[in-house]
Amino acid sequence: METLNRIFKLDQAGTSVKREFVAALTTFVSLSYMLFVVPNILSASGMQKGTVFTALVIASAIGCFLMGLMANYPIALAPTLGSASFFAYTVCQSMKIPWQTALAAVLIASILFVLITVFKLREIVINAIPQDLKYAISSGIGIFIAFIGLQNGKIIVNSESSLVGLGSFHNPSMWIALFGLVITVILICLGVPGSIFIGMVLTAIFGIAIGQIALPQQIVSTPPSINASFGQALVHIKDVNSVQLWIVVITFLLVTFFDTAGTLIGMTQQAGLTDEDGNIPRIGRALAADSTGMIVSSIAGVSPLGTVVESSSGIAMGGRTGLTACFVGILFLISMFFSPLLQVIPTTVTAPALIIVGVYMAGNLAKIDWNKFEVALPSFLIVLGMPLTYSISDGLALGMIAYPITMLASKRGKDVSLAMYVLAIIFLIYLWIINI
Template sequence: MSRYFQFKEFNTNYRQESVAGLTTFLAMAYILFVNPSILSAAGMDQDAVFVATALASAVGCLIMGLWAKYPVALAPGMGINAFFAFTVVIGMGIPWQTALAGTFISGVIFFILTLTKIRETIINAIPDQLKLAVSAGIGLFIAFLGFQNAGIIVEADPGTTIVALGDLTAPTTLLALLGLVITIILMVRGFRGAIFYGMIATSIAGIIFKLIDLPTGVVAPIPDLSPTFGVMFSHIPDLFTPEMLVVIFTLLFVDFFDTAGTLMAVARQAGILVDGKLPRAGKALSADSIATMVGAIFGTSTTTSFVESSSGVAAGGRTGFTSVVTAGLFILALFFSPLLGVVTPQVTAPALIIVGVLMASSLSEIKWKEFENAIPAFLTIVTMPLAYSISTGIALGFIVYPLTMVVKGKYKEVHPIMYVLFVVFIAYLGWAV
């Protein structure tokens, strides 16, 4: 095992890698409870999604660790799960079973792309400014959901503003605010797993003040997966519609670039880049795409590489054994389903808001003084939360970007694929309206 993972070459050992795997798990364990909470809003069985989340994460981590040999953990991605539930299912009225089928197909396409040079073509076609804008926009959208779950932002009375400040004295809102304050303190103090610990503290406070029912137990048999397992296969024929094609593209786009960015960032931190390039890039990206397909079969939205893996790297993780340890902990977590009952919307709200903060950090890299970049980026970012649709934000940005570049006289800098997408998204918005 030591030789397989090249412990000597990376100056590491079993203890260091195990601690790193535990650290990564604690940093991202919140997804076990947040993901079922979000997808249950789309009508999915919460217990089944919990199991699907744990299994998809474990499979993804194992493939990444054993095959690609990277200290990178995977789990159903934040942002993509919100797109799945609130834009696709609730907003567009698409059954969650069909949305899962779309997730599966996006994983298949992703896998095919990793095997060909088309991968590099697509990466080069989408301008960095739009990639940054999409990340920041999803961050704002997630934070907006968090404020809503907390009761901080509510729907305004008819005839007034669209949204308004909620009742900050309401007990459940005070609980969410307490959780947010605790999580912020932990984040600022640099605690690894701050989001997870913040959720634990909020749940305990809710139980103490009788705002959350005490769980019936801590350990229990693994819940039934059948409500979501494999249901998407019979809905694959439903994918051949204009709206589902856009959904599949959006799932693919977000996952593809989120994964590439995360892998580069974590590999750079771990010092395992070779001449500025990612060794075994094909295997790493394939691990992500396979995890997405497996996750869709189990019954969860897109599974992707987590930037929280950087916490494990900071703790000394350098090889794939770190991810193998994280996988084992996700499997162990399957027996703690009773804790789902204490994870109310007020408990997950601080996590959503903080994840929004982390994703919005890409705002600093946008070239705001170059209006040909700033305008499409801004429209992408602001449209996502205001239109309550990630795909609409992406569509608007991809339409405006070629226009601003042409007006600026930089039409040659726009990849031909972007002009094709320009036409596709105009058709999509025209059809959606």
């Protein structure tokens, strides 16, 4: 106990080993749905669910240990749904880029993230993009994720006359998704900890009860091998050799960087870890842990790690130090032996989780200054562009290109940073290349 107290400064933080463990258990239960949602998402890229599951568990555990030991924050790391969706649906499906090359792009983005942190360029990068556009990026990704969830649950389907339409109530998959959505919403409204995970379990049981989901042959097994994905990022790093792929790298960097920065700000404020001026102590260490975790995830074979908002549930239970994050890492390692449960958690079961996470992320829409048209238009193009183009990077490009134009037209061109003009040109080239 004394050793843990010395490493994590438990007494100074006014906490205990027991409280940190309870906080970690709460955080893990809250984010455990990712163990099943992320493999389902990444399977759309051609990756094997079992391989992704093991890679996710290992990378997340290492990421949590890094955050706990380097920054001493009660914040967990795991693949975020936004980056996983961009990886699978935009990069691999829409752009037809092999998942091995996509992992190489993640590796390069994570190395750039490390360099930005080491050379303390994060302030320049953060300040380059206006706050309104940052909110729009987060909201747009949330709506895109929710749209994917509605599709996976067969609630929204293809329509020849109107592109999309409401699914058929004769489809049992739709009933499973609707059941899960309703039950999870009720649990969240009641304030039940781990509502998304519990809702997923109840949805799977419902699917089994109506004969649409088969029971697993076993519960515990040896973890699936990651040989198929391990090290592929290193092998294929030479394939990142086009403007299109470098746009992918930049987008991965932007999405993960701003998602991490925003989550860190929110979580540290909730835990009362900021100083009198609202600054985050050890922010450099936290970003270093996150960027190093991204490197680990790309080499292991899973989409980028990021700080997860579900950490707020553990903080609410009293988690105040990195011991909470380390305990979460241990729980991730234990979960490695439950991969057979993947077969009873199909996309129809995880669909409600995507929809609800989308609702949470869309909350940033309220923070955009809609009264200023020169800001509202590019923000709107980002938010609407992501789901309608079925591409995070395409939606991002539309807003990034529009912003300098609207600002110049409003005679506010001097308020636009040089970096934003450069980004606009890069994204313009990107749109031209993908449409040749």
